[in-house]
Structure formats: structure tokens, C-alpha cells
Amino acid sequence: MNQACAMLRLDVLPASRLSQLAGDERDTILGGVCFSHPARAVDTTALPLLNVDMAVLHGEASLCEIWHSHEPLQSGQVGAIRYRQGDTLLFGSVRLDENAAVSSDERASPLQATTEAAYQSIFELLDTLAYPSLLRVWNYFPAINRESHAMERYRQFNTGRQAAFLAKGRAVIGKVPAACALGSAGGGLQIAFLATRANMISIENPRQVSAYHYPRQYGLRSPTFARAGLVRLGGHDILFISGTASIVGHQTLHHGDVVAQTQECLHNITAVVAEANRQAPGADFRLDRLAYTVYVRHSEELDAVRREIAHVIGDPAAIVFLQADVCRADLQVEIEASGGHAIGRR
Numbered sequence: 001m002n003q004a005c006a007m008l009r010l011d012v013l014p015a016s017r018l019s020q021l022a023g024d025e026r027d028t029i030l031g032g033v034c035f036s037h038p039a040r041a042v043d044t045t046a047l048p049l050l051n052v053d054m055a056v057l058h059g060e061a062s063l064c065e066i067w068h069s070h071e072p073l074q075s076g077q078v079g080a081i082r083y084r085q086g087d088t089l090l091f092g093s094v095r096l097d098e099n100a101a102v103s104s105d106e107r108a109s110p111l112q113a114t115t116e117a118a119y120q121s122i123f124e125l126l127d128t129l130a131y132p133s134l135l136r137v138w139n140y141f142p143a144i145n146r147e148s149h150a151m152e153r154y155r156q157f158n159t160g161r162q163a164a165f166l167a168k169g170r171a172v173i174g175k176v177p178a179a180c181a182l183g184s185a186g187g188g189l190q191i192a193f194l195a196t197r198a199n200m201i202s203i204e205n206p207r208q209v210s211a212y213h214y215p216r217q218y219g220l221r222s223p224t225f226a227r228a229g230l231v232r233l234g235g236h237d238i239l240f241i242s243g244t245a246s247i248v249g250h251q252t253l254h255h256g257d258v259v260a261q262t263q264e265c266l267h268n269i270t271a272v273v274a275e276a277n278r279q280a281p282g283a284d285f286r287l288d289r290l291a292y293t294v295y296v297r298h299s300e301e302l303d304a305v306r307r308e309i310a311h312v313i314g315d316p317a318a319i320v321f322l323q324a325d326v327c328r329a330d331l332q333v334e335i336e337a338s339g340g341h342a343i344g345r346r
């Protein structure tokens with residue numbers, strides 16, 4: 001535990017412990033994501049929890065990243081979206097089969113149309129319940145690097161996501177959420193999100209071209225995310241660092257060298273943390289106090305990735321290792337992090 005804010009706490013715990021939580025421990029749950037392969041059916045009734053089909057590579061076979069808040073919370077559901085809300089924060093989750101949506105654009109692939117529909121309904125919910133700032137989004141869908149409809153599926157996703165932002169009058173550059181987008185082993189399109197009534201600041205990485213300004217070689221519709229999102233809650237600055245890869249400028253570096261890719265990810269995270277500390281001078285974010293999620297494409301490369309992270313960061317506040325496809329075929333590892341909130345390790 002650290003001495004951070006009670007309005008938001010991240011607990012990393014095995015799925016078996018989650019189902020045993022007593023009522024009062026359950027009441028403070030905002031929502032979260034459980035990972036295992038195959039996906040294990042954690043009871044998600046009345047809570048916005050995703051069960052993502054993704055192998056946990058270290059420790060328990062099934063791990064959950066659960067966000068808690070000490071605000072009084074209420075649950076709700078609109079269409080396929082389940083959510084929990086307090087005065088300041090709303091956590092939501094949605095799972096859709098890829099053929100769930102019909103697009104007005106008949107050239108849109110099913111994944112593109114479903115992504116657009118999912119984001120449109122998220123924005124409608126946030127508009128209705130008055131949580132204007134979408135702070136952090138977690139995106140999972142199968143076969144992220146596979147080509148169909150003459151387009152890589154990650155690019156289909158980007159096209160649908162950007163179209164929804166535009167359709168709902170949201171910015172697609174500048175003030176955009178922190179995010180990650182990973183390939184799951186199945187389960188359709190799954191999206192979790194954290195929104196707030198507080199103001200958020202989007203942070204970019206001076207070492208990287210903003211993803212929303214990537215050149216057209218990475219797809220006609222750019223990814224709509226910021227390198228990090230910063231928010232002040234209950235007098236504490238809280239930082240969400242997006243999935244961070246071995247990209248400098250807009251190019252992938254260290255093709256085929258997972259150790260060098262890991263080092264580059266950590267350079268990028270260091271740069272984002274420095275940028276966050278510049279924009280929130282009192283915050284003092286430090287690498288070893290963050291909670292990390294690490295996505296490794298090839299599970300046999302786990303040890304090399306783990307060793308490199310331990311070498312640079314030591315023993316961070318929390319760390320989860322997962323096997324997942326990353327959104328460029330030449331990327332072998334991606335690392336996301338958050339800090340400034342309380343962190344519980346069970």
C-alpha cells in the first residue's frame with residue numbers, strides 16, 4: 001500500500017479471491033478486468049467486470065485488476081453496457097459479438113461496425129449521466145493482426161473508434177483518452193472504460209509522434225488515444241499510462257530483439273512520467289511506485305522481459321504479465337502503467 005488517494009484503489013488479486021470477497025469489500029468495487037486462458041466465468045452480475053481470454057504468465061492462472069472507490073456507488077445497465085458510478089468516477093464494461101452491429105456504411109467490416117456502435121453507446125451513456133471526461137479505455141478483441149476485408153483488424157478497429165468519436169462530437173486529437181488495444185484469444189469485442197466528472201489532461205510523449213498523428217502507412221484512420229491521462233481526484237494526481245511499445249517517432253525499433261524492445265518501452269514510460277511530473281509538479285510519480293501490466297507476444301520471452309523490467313525498475317508496486325498479441329505485427333512487448341492511486345496486492 002502507499003499513502004495515496006482513497007477515491008481510487010487498484011487491487012490485483014486472483015479470480016478465486018474476487019468471488020470470496022465479503023459484501024462490504026464488494027461494495028467498493030467500481031469495476032475491472034479478469035484475465036485467464038481459457039476465460040474463466042467470474043460472476044459479473046451487477047458489476048462491470050470483463051472476463052478476458054488471455055493467459056496469465058506469472059503467478060496465479062487467473063488474475064483480476066479491480067478498481068475500488070470509497071465514493072458511494074450505484075450500479076446500472078444500459079443496453080450491453082454495465083456500469084458503476086460515484087459522484088466523480090464511472091467505470092463501465094461492454095462485450096459485443098462482432099456481428100452485433102449493422103453500419104450505415106456497407107463497406108465497414110463487422111469489427112469496424114461493432115467498434116463504432118460500442119463507442120457510440122459509451123459516449124451516449126457518458127453524455128446522459130454527465131461524465132464528460134473519458135479518461136482510460138481498455139480494448140480487447142481476437143486476431144488483432146489478422147487481415148480481413150482488405151484491412152488489418154487493428155486498423156478496422158481504429159476506423160470504427162475514430163468514426164464514433166467524430167459522430168459524437170468528441171475530439172480525435174489533443175484531449176483524447178489513455179488506452180490500450182490488445183489481441184485476446186476469443187470472446188468478441190470487449191471494452192472497459194473509466195470516466196470522470198473531473199477535468200482530465202492528456203499527455204503526449206516527446207519521443208513519439210502522437211498516435212493520432214501517425215502517418216497514413218499505419219492506416220487511413222489514426223488511433224484515437226493519448227500517451228497518458230492525468231486527473232486530480234480528492235487532492236491527488238492520478239496517472240494512467242497507455243499501452244507503450246518500442247516505438248520512437250512513429251517507427252517500430254529493435255525488430256526481433258525483445259530485450260531492446262523492453263528497454264525502449266521503459267524509456268518511453270520514463271519520458272511520459274517526466275512529462276506528467278512537469279504537468280503535475282506536486283505529484284512526484286516514480287517508476288517503482290506504479291502498477292504495471294505487461295503484454296508479451298511470445299510466452300517463451302517472458303523471462304527476458306521480466307529480467308529487463310526488474311533491472312530497470314526493481315520491484316514495482318504491482319505487476320501483471322499476460323500473453324497477448326500487440327497491435328503491430330513487429331512488436332513483441334507492450335507495457336502500460338498507472339499511479340497516484342492506492343495499490344493493494346493480495
Ligand code: 3EB
Nearest residue numbers: 179180181223225242243245
Ligand atoms: C502504439 O504506440 C502501440 O489503439 O488504443 C498502444 C496503446 C497502442 C493504445 C490503441 C495502441 C493503442 O501505437 C499500440
